[in-house]
Amino acid sequence: xxxxxxxxxxIAQTIRSEIADEVxxxxxxxxxxxxxxxxxxxxxxxxxxxxxxxxKACAEVGIKSFDIDLPEQVSEPELIAKVHELNANPEVHGxxxxxxxxxxxxxxxxLSEISIEKDVDGFHPLNIGKLAMKGRDPLFQPCTPKxxxxxxxxxxxxxxxxxxxxxxxxxxxxxxxSLLLLKADATIxxxxxxxxxxxxxxxxxxxxxxxxxxxxxxxxxWIKPGAAVIxxxxxxxxxxxxxxxxxxxxxVDFHEVSKVAGWITPVPGGVGPMTVAMLLRNTxxxxxxxxxx
Ligand code: NDP
Numbered sequence: 001x002x003x004x005x006x007x008x009x010x011i012a013q014t015i016r017s018e019i020a021d022e023v024x025x026x027x028x029x030x031x032x033x034x035x036x037x038x039x040x041x042x043x044x045x046x047x048x049x050x051x052x053x054x055x056k057a058c059a060e061v062g063i064k065s066f067d068i069d070l071p072e073q074v075s076e077p078e079l080i081a082k083v084h085e086l087n088a089n090p091e092v093h094g095x096x097x098x099x100x101x102x103x104x105x106x107x108x109x110x111l112s113e114i115s116i117e118k119d120v121d122g123f124h125p126l127n128i129g130k131l132a133m134k135g136r137d138p139l140f141q142p143c144t145p146k147x148x149x150x151x152x153x154x155x156x157x158x159x160x161x162x163x164x165x166x167x168x169x170x171x172x173x174x175x176x177x178s179l180l181l182l183k184a185d186a187t188i189x190x191x192x193x194x195x196x197x198x199x200x201x202x203x204x205x206x207x208x209x210x211x212x213x214x215x216x217x218x219x220x221x222w223i224k225p226g227a228a229v230i231x232x233x234x235x236x237x238x239x240x241x242x243x244x245x246x247x248x249x250x251x252v253d254f255h256e257v258s259k260v261a262g263w264i265t266p267v268p269g270g271v272g273p274m275t276v277a278m279l280l281r282n283t284x285x286x287x288x289x290x291x292x293x
Contacts, residue, residue: 002258002259002261003257003261003262003263003264004262004263004264005258005264006155006230006263006264006270008265008269008271008272008273008274009269009273011150011273011277012147012274012276012277013273014154015150015274015280016057016060016061016277016280019063019277019281019284020061022288023061024062026284026287026288026291026293030293032287032290032291033063033091033287034062034063034093034283034284034287035063035064035065035089035091035094036058036063036064036065036094036095036096036120036279036280037065037066037068037094037096038054038058038068038098039068039070039079039082039083039096039097039098040069040098041070041072041074041079041097041101041102041105042071042072042102044100047098050098051098054096054276054279057276057277057279057280058280058283061280063280066086066089066091072102074105075105076105076109079101080109080110080113083095083097083113084113086118087113087114087115087118090290093118093283093287094119094120094279094286095114095119096121096279097121111123112124112125117139117289117290120140120282120283120286121140121143122138122140122141122142122143122282123171123172126138128142128171128175128176131176131179131180131183139289140286143275143276143279143282144172144173144177144271144274145173145179146180147271147275147277147278148177148230148271148274149177149181150278151270151271152207152230155228155263157207157263159184159185159207160184160185160186161185161186161187162186162187162206162207163186163205163206163207164178164181164186164187164188164189164207164209165189165190165191165201165202165204165205165207165209166178166181166190166209166211167191167192167208167211167212167251168190168191168210168212168213168232170211173232174212181207181209186207189204191212199219199221199222202218202222202223203222203224206224206226206227207227208223208227208228208229208230208252209230210229210230210231210232210233210251210252211233211251212233212251213233213234213251214233214235214251215235215237216249216251216252217233217252217253218251218252218253218257219253219256220253220256220259221256223261224260225261225262226261227261227263228261228263228264229252229257229263229265230265230270230271231251231252231254231266231267231271232250232251233249233251233267234248235248235249248268250266250267252264252267254266254267
């Protein structure tokens with residue numbers, strides 16, 4: 001094995017303790033507690049576990065969490081009314097609506113009602129638009145993409161002038177991470193499901209960000225020796241040896257790629273913990289902006 005493992009869990013823990021220190025200072029010096037509203041609709045088990053994780057993480061760093069649990073049958077106007085109420089609440093500095101929403105609710109309609117000053121997920125079209133424009137900065141950067149760049153910078157991997165390839169072009173990961181890399185002066189290529197010969201494009205990359213949702217798609221001989229590989233993919237594959245019957249793997253064939261790459265993130269324990277840490281960071285930054293810090 002030649003690649004250095006980028007330990008996302010440890011880096012996220014460091015960031016969380018930095019955030020806890022800042023939250024403490026904010027409450028000592030300004031009598032302000034950052035607040036995050038986490039809205040969940042319905043009873044999806046996976047969504048509930050993500051939401052519980054986010055609420056627990058808030059409590060650990062001293063961020064006040066506002067728990068909004070709405071029934072599956074809630075109507076779109078009712079959900080939007082709740083978002084408006086949270087927009088108007090001065091104790092709430094960030095609003096997160098857990099996705100996916102039930103089929104009868106249009107996600108875009110709901111997300112675009114979140115005030116951009118409280119859009120800690122960074123998914124509001126105005127925040128994404130500012131991310132794409134030269135000389136403009138969004139109020140918030142989306143959490144998973146921001147976490148990927150933080151992993152690179154805290155591992156001492158420079159981006160400026162490097163060739164970066166992003167695998168995937170979704171609104172929540174692939175596209176925004178490409179825009180962040182471009183803002184950081186990388187030369188970017190985006191590979192997607194219609195790309196012909198993705199291997200040859202990926203093989204040129206100094207930095208690979210994999211976010212395709214395809215288990216172990218990226219093989220060792222697709223990687224330039226010494227490249228930094230950030231694996232966002234989180235895919236469940238059958239594993240009868242586990243009690244649950246499955247295990248999580250990335251989009252990268254870790255066993256093969258770790259022999260070629262210079263750096264690699266594991267799955268789990270790479271990007272996942274960073275997403276939550278960046279959500280806390282964005283909430284704290286939202287609160288600091290309100291009090292002019
Ligand atoms: P989406 O399904 O929304 O997007 C997948 C993207 O990958 C699409 O752009 C698609 O192309 C592209 N793609 C699909 N198959 C291939 C292929 N064979 N070759 C090249 N590109 C391909 O997924 P998300 O962006 O939401 O998530 C991606 C992965 O990241 C998932 O495994 C998800 O679970 C994980 N994830 C992890 C997070 C974390 O915190 N660790 C957070 C968010 C996501 P096209 O546009 O042409 O369809």
